[in-house]
Amino acid sequence: MWDRLTPSQLVELLDTTSDALLVLDRNGRPAAANAALLRLLDAGLDDLDPEHPLLAAAADSLSHTAPGGARLQLQVRRLPLADGGQALWFRDCTEQQRLQQELSEQTLTDPVTGLLNRRGLSVALEPQVSRCRRYDSPLSLVLLELRGDVDDPARVRVSRILKDQLRWADMIGCNEDQRFILALPETRQADAEQLIAKLRERLAAEFASELVDTGFGVAEWRKADNTQTLLNRAAAALAPAAASTAAG
Structure with missing residues (x-):
């Protein structure tokens, strides 16, 4: 025409x-x-x-x-x-x-894995953190970072492994920057570290022939923590491992 x-x-x-x-x-x-x-x-x-x-x-x-x-x-x-x-x-x-951006910001799930996104996990974490304050109950947060040749199918495979390995009460979040966030209610840091060891072994077997590595950071809730400070401390625990990997 x-x-x-x-x-x-x-x-x-x-x-x-x-x-x-x-x-x-x-x-x-x-x-x-x-x-x-x-x-x-x-x-x-x-x-x-x-x-x-x-x-x-x-x-x-x-x-x-x-x-x-x-x-x-x-x-x-x-x-x-x-x-x-x-x-x-x-x-x-x-x-x-602008409307698409607003909708994206209001969405609570990751479009690739179907897991909670960071905002969704933050919303879900608030009641857990409040419970920790009220009853002094334990809560650990694990940050899992994928490194290397990671695409969307790889993220889906990791999400399936996490769903299989974690309890029904645990919460799993996924960011678009190749990081997964695991919220573990009633879990001390020592128990979270045992879970990390199992996950590290399981993921190593899953990606044995691929250029994919993992890094973990863990933080246990403290009395002064809110949701953001807990996330920050888990990220800080991950940072030294990420730096050493880059240096190597």
Whole structure:
């Protein structure tokens, strides 16, 4: 359809829409634009610099600062025209991306493994930490880091092993940065370390022929801990192992 339209026909067709349209002639020079595009530029076509980011758009999307200072996320399409020129079609996806980001932040599960994500685990951990404060009951947190050639199928395999090895009362979370978080209610650090030894052996057998290694950090709840400080201490326990691996 588009390759049968002249520049003027295309601009007339879209001049009442919110999408911005810039028509280039066969030499790549601006030939026409609709009202939405001129609002984006806050200038006329004669003032359009050939190096302007909109004119030079090569990707399927780009960020653009509107005249009022708002940062827009634009979807970009290139449409061939009948006279040998082309049209650049810009659609504002800022609100859509904002809503997707909000939805992502509200999601409690990891899309790959189906486990709790960090936010979901934090929500689930709050009652456990409150219980520790109230009854002085033990709670250990284990951070498992995958290192090496790790893809999504590998993360799924690890999640299955963890589900098989842990108790029903234990909680498993998974971050997108190749880390798993294990929350172990009624568990002292010494018992958590015994579990780590079993997991290390099981994972080593699972990835025996692959370039995948594991690191562990563990922290037991203390009276001054909240959910974040407990996570931080588990991460700090993992850091020396990660540093020594990198140094080697």
